[in-house]
Amino acid sequence: MAPWFETVTHLGREADTVQRRCHGVIETASGEFERVGLRPWPKLPSLGGVFLLGKLHHRWTAGDRCRLYYDQPRRHPNYLAVKYISSDRETSYQTFRRALETLDEIARIKKTDALLCELATWRISREMMTRWGWEPHPVSRWRRHYIRRFYGEYPPRPSWLVEHLEG
Numbered sequence: 001m002a003p004w005f006e007t008v009t010h011l012g013r014e015a016d017t018v019q020r021r022c023h024g025v026i027e028t029a030s031g032e033f034e035r036v037g038l039r040p041w042p043k044l045p046s047l048g049g050v051f052l053l054g055k056l057h058h059r060w061t062a063g064d065r066c067r068l069y070y071d072q073p074r075r076h077p078n079y080l081a082v083k084y085i086s087s088d089r090e091t092s093y094q095t096f097r098r099a100l101e102t103l104d105e106i107a108r109i110k111k112t113d114a115l116l117c118e119l120a121t122w123r124i125s126r127e128m129m130t131r132w133g134w135e136p137h138p139v140s141r142w143r144r145h146y147i148r149r150f151y152g153e154y155p156p157r158p159s160w161l162v163e164h165l166e167g
Helices: 015-020 047-060 093-110 126-131 159-166
Strands: 006-008 023-029 032-039 065-071 079-087 114-119 144-149
Touching: 006 015, 015 032, 015 093, 023 093, 032 093, 032 159, 065 093, 079 093, 093 159
Parallel strands: 079 114
Antiparallel strands: 006 032, 023 032, 023 065, 065 079, 114 144
16 A cells, blocks of 8 residues: 655656656755655645735745645546645745746656646736746636646756756
């Protein structure tokens, strides 16, 4: 029987573990990939947690760290949903981008067709999402859903990831 919680530190050697598990959290710090924590259940964010606890965490936790929670819905195994992203107050853009690039690699490992997310913050603009390869889906006045489609054609791996996979 597999353990409930597992930690993956090398995406190349432990790809089969990542492929098998449906729920996880990508952790990056100081501009570097640290680990993927695999969980037995998905992250269940709430509006209170996002708007109240999230702001308090961001305000009071110093450091350059980002956690990206993802979920592979059982009814839609060809998709990954970004459930929640948590960052510390001093999180750099590079640390945030490493988390997104790691998510792309997990999508490649799982042979995912698309990534889905809903933005709860207005600090991330539509133009930023477009620049990162996301498009609105479906267009709505009040909710901001985005999709990043792959369908077998994944973006090129960044150089840090190629080095990580080979090492």
